[in-house]
Amino acid sequence: MSSNFETTAIRTQMDRSTFSEHSSPLYLTSSFVFEDAEEMRASFAEEKERNIYSRFSNPNTSEFTDKICRMEGAEEGVAFASGMGAVFSTFATFLKAGDHLLSARAVFGSTHSLFTKYFPRWEIATTYFSVEQLETVEELIQPNTKCIYVESPTNPGLAVLDLEVLGKIAKKHKLLFIVDNCFATPYLQQPIRYGADLVIHSATKLIDGQGRVLGGVTVGKKELIRELYLFARNTGSSLSPFNAWILSKSLETLAVRMDRHCQNAFQLAQLLEAQEGINWVKYPFLKSHPQYDLAKKQMKLGGNIISFELKGGLEAGRKFIDKIQMCSRSANLGDSRTIVTHPASTTHSKLSEEDQLAVGITGGMIRLSVGLEHPEDIWEDLKNALN
Numbered sequence: 044m045s046s047n048f049e050t051t052a053i054r055t056q057m058d059r060s061t062f063s064e065h066s067s068p069l070y071l072t073s074s075f076v077f078e079d080a081e082e083m084r085a086s087f088a089e090e091k092e093r094n095i096y097s098r099f100s101n102p103n104t105s106e107f108t109d110k111i112c113r114m115e116g117a118e119e120g121v122a123f124a125s126g127m128g129a130v131f132s133t134f135a136t137f138l139k140a141g142d143h144l145l146s147a148r149a150v151f152g153s154t155h156s157l158f159t160k161y162f163p164r165w166e167i168a169t170t171y172f173s174v175e176q177l178e179t180v181e182e183l184i185q186p187n188t189k190c191i192y193v194e195s196p197t198n199p200g201l202a203v204l205d206l207e208v209l210g211k212i213a214k215k216h217k218l219l220f221i222v223d224n225c226f227a228t229p230y231l232q233q234p235i236r237y238g239a240d241l242v243i244h245s246a247t248k249l250i251d252g253q254g255r256v257l258g259g260v261t262v263g264k265k266e267l268i269r270e271l272y273l274f275a276r277n278t279g280s281s282l283s284p285f286n287a288w289i290l291s292k293s294l295e296t297l298a299v300r301m302d303r304h305c306q307n308a309f310q311l312a313q314l315l316e317a318q319e320g321i322n323w324v325k326y327p328f329l330k331s332h333p334q335y336d337l338a339k340k341q342m343k344l345g346g347n348i349i350s351f352e353l354k355g356g357l358e359a360g361r362k363f364i365d366k367i368q369m370c371s372r373s374a375n376l377g378d379s380r381t382i383v384t385h386p387a388s389t390t391h392s393k394l395s396e397e398d399q400l401a402v403g404i405t406g407g408m409i410r411l412s413v414g415l416e417h418p419e420d421i422w423e424d425l426k427n428a429l430n
C-alpha cells in the first residue's frame with residue numbers, strides 16, 4: 044500500500060466480512076467463539092492470532108491501532124479507554140518502585156497529578172527539567188533513571204522541545220524516551236523518527252476532532268508494546284469497539300482537518316499579535332516564537348492551539364472568557380468548535396502559583412483551541428471580547 048499519509052489513513056481497513064461492506068463495520072461483541080477445543084487452546088496459548096475477548100482485542104480497536112501505527116511509523120500499538128488510560132498504563136508497565144523518571148515540567152494536568160500525587164506512593168521519583176534548558180537534562184540523570192517523558196508542543200505554554208536532542212540523550216543513557224504527541228498528531232510530527240521509543244495520544248482531542256468520544260493509544264517498538272499489551276489486557280482500561288470505530292473513521296479526515304485547523308490558527312495568531320491589550324502571543328509558527336526554527340524543522344504545520352496573555356491579569360482573563368459569545372467555554376481542545384480556556388483557574392488550577400509560573404501560566408493567559416468555523420467569525424468573537 045502507498046505510504047502517503049492520507050492514503051494510509053483512508054485505506055488501512057480490516058478485512059471485509061461476507062457482506063462485502065465498503066466502510067468498516069462496527070463489531071459490538073464482548074467475546075468471540077471457537078470451532079473446537081483445539082482452536083480454543085491454540086488461541087489462549089497465543090499460537091494462533093485471533094480475537095478472544097474484547098478486553099484483549101477487537102477488530103475495531105485493531106483497525107484503529109494499525110492505522111495509528113502506520114501514521115506514526117511504529118511497529119505495534121495498544122488502544123485505551125482514554126488518553127490518561129494510555130499514559131497511566133504506559134508508566135505502570137515500565138516503571139517500578141525505586142525507579143526515577145525525568146519529565147519536562149510542562150505536562151498535561153492529570154499527568155502532573157499522576158507524578159505528584161500517586162508516584163510517591165509507589166516510590167517512583169520524578170525530576171522535572173525546564174523546557175528552556177534541555178542542556179540540563181543529562182546532568183539530572185541518576186543511576187535509577189528509567190525514562191524521559193515529554194509533550195511537544197507543551198500545554199498550554201506551547202514550548203517546542205527538541206525531540207532529536209532528547210532522543211539522543213535517551214539512547215546514550217539507555218533510557219526509554221516517551222512522547223505524548225497529542226497536540227501535534229502524527230500528521231504534524233512523528234516522534235519515532237527522532238528516537239522516541241513510545242508515542243502516546245489522547246485520541247479524544249484532534250484524532251476524534253469532533254468532541255464525541257474518549258480514547259487513547261500508545262504505539263512503539265514491538266517488544267515494548269507486548270509488555271504494555273499484557274498489562275492493558277489484565278487491567279482493563281481497553282478502548283470500547285464503538286469508540287474505536289469512531290476514531291478510525293475520524294483518522295480518515297485527520298489530514299484535511301489539520302490543514303484547516305492550522306491555517307485558521309496561524310491566521311488568528313497573526314491577528315492577535317497585532318492587537319492591543321495583549322502582552323504576548325505564543326504559536327509555534329509565529330516568527331516571535333522562541334523555538335520558531337525548531338518548530339519549523341520538527342513540525343509540518345503549527346498546530347491548532349494558541350496561547351496569549353491579556354494585559355490586566357487574572358481579572359482580565361476571566362472577563363474575556365465571560366465576554367465570548369460564539370466560541371465555547373470548555374476545558375477540552377482539538378474540536379471542530381473553537382474553544383477558549385482560562386488555564387490558571389481550570390485545567391492547571393491544581394498547580395501552585397509557583398509551578399504555574401514555571402510552566403508559563405499566568406492569570407491573564409488564555410488558551411485558544413482553534414476550530415474549523417470560518418476564521419472571520421472566530422476573529423469577530425475574539426475581537427469583541429477583547430474590546
Ligand SMILES: *Cc1c(COP(=O)(O)O)cnc(C)c1O
Nearest residue numbers: 125126127151223225245247258
Ligand atoms: C487531554 C490530554 C491527555 C489526557 O487525555 P484524556 O483522553 O482526556 O484522558 C493527555 N495528554 C495531553 C497532552 C492532553 O491534552
